[in-house]
Amino acid sequence: MPDAAAARRHGPAAVVEARWLSIQLAWQWKRDVHEIRSPGRPYPGIVPLLKAAAAAPRLRRLYPFTSHFALLFSSHTSYPWTVQAGPVEPLRNGSFRVHRRDPSTVIGTFGTAEEAVDLVVRLLPADFEPVITVPADNHV
Numbered sequence: 439m440p441d442a443a444a445a446r447r448h449g450p451a452a453v454v455e456a457r458w459l460s461i462q463l464a465w466q467w468k469r470d471v472h473e474i475r476s477p478g479r480p481y482p483g484i485v486p487l488l489k490a491a492a493a494a495p496r497l498r499r500l501y502p503f504t505s506h507f508a509l510l511f512s513s514h515t516s517y518p519w520t521v522q523a524g525p526v527e528p529l530r531n532g533s534f535r536v537h538r539r540d541p542s543t544v545i546g547t548f549g550t551a552e553e554a555v556d557l558v559v560r561l562l563p564a565d566f567e568p569v570i571t572v573p574a575d576n577h578v
Contacts, residue, residue, distance in 0.1 A: 439463060446515075450569040453515045454501050461502050462488045482507045483528035483551060490551035494559050497523070501569060508537075511558075513569050522566045523558045526551075 440456035465484045472481045487509055491497045500511035500522055508525035524537040524545065534554035536545045545561075548554040 450515060454499065454569050457501055457503075457515070458492050458498065461504065462492065465504070480530045480532070482530055483532060483534065484509065487526060487528050487534060487551040487554070490555040491526070491558075494555050496559050496562055497555065499569060500566075513566060515569060523562050526554050526558055 440459050442453070442456055442460070444452075446453055462485070465488055469481050469485050472479070484504065484507055488502070491502065491509060491511075497511055500513060501515045501519075503510055503512060503519065505525070508527040510519070510521055510525045511523045512519040513522050514520045521539055524539050524543075527535040527537065528551070529535060529547070533547050533549055534551055535547045536554050536557050537543060538545055546557065548557070
């Protein structure tokens with residue numbers, strides 16, 4: 439896993455890069471454990487979703503985090519999050535649901551992670567906030 443403390447010393451871009459790597463590794467590990475413990479039972483497509491989102495340059499500039507399997511993107515690297523795009527939720531049937539920033543409003547359901555990510559990128563504000571590193575002891 440990347441060293442988050444070292445990344446913070448190098449600035450927001452390093453924090454975001456470290457987070458992209460660590461979140462992908464963590465979810466890959468969780469999926470692998472699930473497949474060992476529960477063979478044949480579907481696991482939500484969070485791993486392909488993370489790979490598709492990481493390949494999108496505009497999303498790659500934001501800090502990714504997950505909540506209840508949904509993937510979100512913030513311009514802050516710690517809580518309180520400043521969510522810049524609606525969450526993407528991988529479903530157990532293999533599809534992906536995109537929400538507005540208000541999580542109860544569904545925009546659409548897509549067959550691939552790439553299609554869902556494409557919509558999220560198109561819905562990003564043209565002038566979204568730059569990533570800001572908030573010190574861990576400076577929560578609002």
